[in-house]
Each structure stands twice: as structure tokens, then as C-alpha cells.
Amino acid sequence: MNIISAAHVVYDYLIRDENDKVVDKRTALRDVSLEIAQGSFVCLLGHNGSGKSTFAKLINAMNLPGEGTVLVSGMDTKDESHLLDIRMTAGMVFQNPDNQIISNVVEEDVGFGPENIGVPEDEILQRVDEALQKVGMTAYRLKSPNQLSGGQKQRVAIAGIVAMRPKCIVMDEPTAMLDPTGRKDVLSAVHELNKKEGVTVVLITHYMEEAVDADRVVVLEKGEIAKASDGSLMDGTPREIFSKVEDLRRLRLSVPVITELGYELKQAGLPLRDGILTRDELVKELVRIKAQ
């Protein structure tokens, strides 16, 4: 079943003059159709300005499509009577954790969402417990968010979304401001949620390494799903997408370091297969070649 289905979506940013008159428009999305299966882990890639964030905001009705429709669990985002249900189905996490934390105590921050929708107090506490545990932040329950590192703050922000028990979490560059450990911790928390709880994850990132473990990678370019040089859509498994090294470079993206090394070695004449994603795979391939 598809939790998100976008059909022929167009989105324009309107540029207004001092009198609020529309003087120009910039098209951010032109005719995007994308279905995302319930329980899947999907990575959206694309260079700055390709339309990734605009698309993310369509999923929880922060942006409404100019043309086309976006359905979230079958609900049309343009139908205002569904707004609350849509926001409870699809939660969002943004780049800067400091902009998403509102309370002085971690547990209060995590409980803010459920409290806001009228969840009874006992259940709020239970949800906070669960949410903190799922992101590995239980030990920090009574701390002030000020005392946390960037990665920890971001995990608190995620817990705040988890406490709303959404079916889908949309994350717009959640690791851009974090150090390597912070990035690793946030990603493993998100993968756990996806695997154990079956939460659908839509992850937007500029770090190619983070896309390696996704079920599916979609590349956006100029507000559309990008096309490879052979005309196919850049929408597939990480292995399929990262095999297209030349296409990704043309799209101002890159491939994971190990994939790039594999590509370079192949160019130098080693009989490696395409789209090697991990160190393990590369080592196995090289051992195989050495034995020949």
C-alpha cells in the first residue's frame, strides 16, 4: 500500500512586490509523480534548489500543490478537514535542531506534541517513555536540551515526532549540522524506527553515504525526477542509482566514497561489478579478483 502518492504535482513560489502583487513565479516542482510504499525507507537526493524540500513540505501539507494532488494515507492534502490527520500521519524533522526544540526539559519537549492534541496525561508519559527509548535518549529525560550535543538534540526532536506515533517521518537534511558521531546516532535511530516499528521514512540528504542503506533512492533535478543518460528515471535501489556515476556527477551529486573508488578501479581495468556500496563488498570483489 502507498502511504504517499503524488500525482502530476506542480508547485510555484510566487514573487510579490511591495503591494503584494504577484510579479513573478519560480517553478520549484513541475509534474512530479511519486508513490511511496508504506513501511519503506526512501532517500531523496538532488542538488541545492532541485525541489527536494519543496516536495517534503507537500507531504504534510505545509505546501499545497498548485496543480495535481498529493494523497497521504488516502487523504487529499488540499482538503482542509484532513489537515490535523495528515500532520499526525506524517511528521517532519528539519535541519537545525535548535529551531525545533521549545522546552527547557527534554521530556516536556517530547510530550509537547501529544499534549497539544489532547492525549490524556498517563498516556503522554507512556508515549514520552517509549519515544525516548526508541531514539536512545532515555538517560537524558530530565536534562535541559541546552546541555545536549547537536546529535542528541536532533534525536530529541525525532522523539518529539515519534511521540505523535506517525506512520511516516519526513526528514529534511537532519544531519547537515552534526558531527560524524551525531550523524551516525541519528541515522541508526531512524533505521531502527523503520525496521522495528514499520515507520515509513523519507530522508532528504546531501550525504550519499546515508542513502546506501535505503530501500529506494530518488533523484530530483529542476523540479522533476531526474533522467539518466539512457532515458530511464533516476529512481531505484541504491545499487541501481549509484551505478550511474557519470549521471550523478552531471546532476551535481556524487557517489559514496567506496562506490567512487570501485568506479575508478574499474576504469583502470579491474573487472569489478558496478555499484559497489560498502567496504565489505569491495573487499570481497578484490579478494575474488586476486584469486583469479
Place this chain on the structure above:
Amino acid sequence: MSIRAENLSYIYNEGTVMETYAIRDVSFEIGDGTFVGLIGHTGSGKSTLIQHLNGLLKPSRGTVYFNGEDIFAEGYNMKALRGHVGLVFQYPEYQLFEEDVLTDVMFGPKNLGCSDDVAKERAIRALTQCGVDEGRFDRSPFELSGGYKRRVAIAGVIAMEPDVLILDEPTAGLDPHGRDEILGMISRLHKERKMTVILVSHSMDDVAEHADKIMVLNHGELLFYDTPREVFKHAAELESYGLSAPEITYLAADLNAAGISVDPSMSTIEEAKEEILKALGR
């Protein structure tokens, strides 16, 4: 144009129960024309440290010498120092403010006392070096894309023609191509203008590729200050401090364990390619 820090400490709330060291007893010397990568986990003191190097922060203990002169001594010409040591903050595009790109970049040199003509000449040179073409000079900096805004902001510092350029995570938030462009540009400035560069980064791969020396901070203390090769030998230790070695260095360990012998301290794709081809007898 050397920079030398001597027993530098920066202490918040000194003398109270809340006393915290942001920087603790750090000493180092950065020679002329060196490219230094400064790494450390969030909160390790990187940003605090670099703000001492052009006198924005005054140390609680110790001092900094620029070309042998104590920059915190009475009567030292701080303004001149800021012309020599340029600092590019995180997300520098938030500091753009002028109506057009060229005027924005001219602000720095004018502030140093340059005439309009000289400032303009320097601004044009800096913008060109940063890869901003003439067609964008009279546009509003706010209309530009994120990558170009970042370049204009960096050009604003380059136009002051500093001998030392310090950049705090200049590639944060950019796409991979944007990252390569900015790093390539910095690397060119370093080579062509013999500029000393201090690059604060979270990316071990980037630092491995560009830096002559790596400085590692942990909780305000200087852990390592050595060539990338030497520093990345301590991969396990780096991890215990919330950092990591470049992916390629881990690959070296895996390959050696699997019986393909390569240099254990390789850290870039280029080095790895050579080592692997050599090990396989190609």
C-alpha cells in the same frame, strides 16, 4: 606569516562553580603557507579557538603570536591583524547585507582604509577567484543561489587579501558538487596565493584530501597536530572522541585483514587506487 599559540586557555565563568574550559592549555605553531584541517566533535572548542587567532576573543590564559608579535599585548594593532587574518564564519551568507554583490565585497577593503578604486579592484579580483562571474556583480546578493551566496561571502574576506584564511565549516549545507567547488577554490587560493589556510571541518574525507596537517581538538584540548597520515593511524582513538578516520583508512585495515596488503595509512581515493592496483599486480 606564522601563527603561534602558547598555552592558550579560554574559560567561561572563571572562578565560579560553573567554571568551564572551552580551550585548555593549547599550544601550536602554524607555519607560513600551511593548509591545516581543524577537526573535533561538536562543542570541542574549534570555533572558540579560531576566534582567538584574529583577536576576536581574548584568552583567559596564554597568548597568540602573529609573526612573532604578541597580538594581545597592549598597543598591538588589532585592525591591521584583521586584515592579515581573515575569518569566514559558519553560514557566512547570513552576513551579506549590501544592495549588490560588488558593493558587498568592497566593504572589507574599504574598512581597511582602501580607496574606492582600490577596493573595487580587489573586490573584482576576489570575486573572480571565487568563481563569481561579472554578470552577477550588480545583482542583489539575496537573489543568488545558496552556493553563490556562500562564494560572495567568502570573496568578501578574500578581498581583504589576508595572509591567513580561516574558514569555519565552509561547505555545511551545500550539495556534493557545491562542496567540491568551494574546497577546490580554497585549495587554489592556498596554492596560487601561498595563503595559509585553516579549515574547520566535520568531513574527514575532505580534510584528508586537502590538508598538509591536521589538528584534532577534544573537549578543548589539543589531541593531535600532525600530518593526515600520522593522525589517521589513530582511527580507534579518534572514534572514541566522536570522530572517525576517512572511509578509505578503514578500507585499508579491511584489505590488509583479507590478505591484500596496502599502506595502512592511505586516506584518499587516489592513494587507495594506486595501492590496490599495486597489490593486485596491475
